[in-house]
Amino acid sequence: MQQFQLDKTVHGIIVPLITPLESQCRLDRAGLERLVEHVVNGGVSGLFILGTTGEGPSLNYGLRAEMIAAVCAQVAGRVPVLVGVTDTAYDQTMAMARIAADAGASAVVVAPPCYFRISQSDLLRYMQRFAEDSPLPAFLYNMPSLTKTAFELETVRQAAGIPGILGLKDSSGDLDYLASVVRSVRAGFPVMMGPEELLVDAMRAGATGGVCGGANLNPRLFVELHQAAARGDVERTSQLQTRVREISAAMYTVGDRSTSYLRGLKSAVAAVGLCSGTTALPFSPFTAEEHRLLESRLDALGLTV
Numbered sequence: 001m002q003q004f005q006l007d008k009t010v011h012g013i014i015v016p017l018i019t020p021l022e023s024q025c026r027l028d029r030a031g032l033e034r035l036v037e038h039v040v041n042g043g044v045s046g047l048f049i050l051g052t053t054g055e056g057p058s059l060n061y062g063l064r065a066e067m068i069a070a071v072c073a074q075v076a077g078r079v080p081v082l083v084g085v086t087d088t089a090y091d092q093t094m095a096m097a098r099i100a101a102d103a104g105a106s107a108v109v110v111a112p113p114c115y116f117r118i119s120q121s122d123l124l125r126y127m128q129r130f131a132e133d134s135p136l137p138a139f140l141y142n143m144p145s146l147t148k149t150a151f152e153l154e155t156v157r158q159a160a161g162i163p164g165i166l167g168l169k170d171s172s173g174d175l176d177y178l179a180s181v182v183r184s185v186r187a188g189f190p191v192m193m194g195p196e197e198l199l200v201d202a203m204r205a206g207a208t209g210g211v212c213g214g215a216n217l218n219p220r221l222f223v224e225l226h227q228a229a230a231r232g233d234v235e236r237t238s239q240l241q242t243r244v245r246e247i248s249a250a251m252y253t254v255g256d257r258s259t260s261y262l263r264g265l266k267s268a269v270a271a272v273g274l275c276s277g278t279t280a281l282p283f284s285p286f287t288a289e290e291h292r293l294l295e296s297r298l299d300a301l302g303l304t305v
Contacts, residue, residue: 012223013215017053020274023278030275031275034274035274036074040075051084051141052146058282059280080106084108085110090130096108097134110127110138113147127140138165141171143171144172156185169194193211209226250294254293259283267294
């Protein structure tokens, strides 16, 4: 299986790919193929599958393995594929890392195991053990709102010195934290911003790019925003950032606010004909009324098919 070799700092836009579903236990394979081509042709720097946006924790192990194999085969080394492998059980985490390696993925992404509260010393030892055992290099995934445990600054600094730990995806939304990490870690250790509305501010603080969910819908917009910000084009950056905020406001404010990010994004990609908008349990897809509201908003922005 062809594999993209990560031989330089990861930068640009990594799309946290949604998982197109026909049902709780079945991939929308045709939709997945369209989606992968859509984002790769949109110029993204890589794909991150089975993360939060990919509903990884809600999918059974067989479906996760199928998703890994399908995406890696279709991408065929054109861009790096990063795979979320976090599980509450270490052996399951490692089993998924091996599946990712066998499929041709470039790296894995590891968050602190959820449920138990974990001390920073235990978390660092966990990552040391993971790096020793994993067949692929790893990115740290800081998502304290969902895992209950953050990668604190000193833990990231020490982890950055472990062979096989490549970088950090920060989804805390805390720009001060991100800036402190950038100042503290070794040169060449990429720090990527999660929340897309903070991409430009994060780059000003030293982030090398973003892992932006909205890039599932409009990859070129985020690629151009990153490029404009990187070259210091203030006017163009402002124009594109305004567009990002308009689309985010349209997608992420329909229905229940606590789940509107994921449900809105999946309904949006369905509305433009890319793939199914079915969500994995415990989430339910938009009602017909919610979907009509979203479509009307997207239509007003010139985004529907």
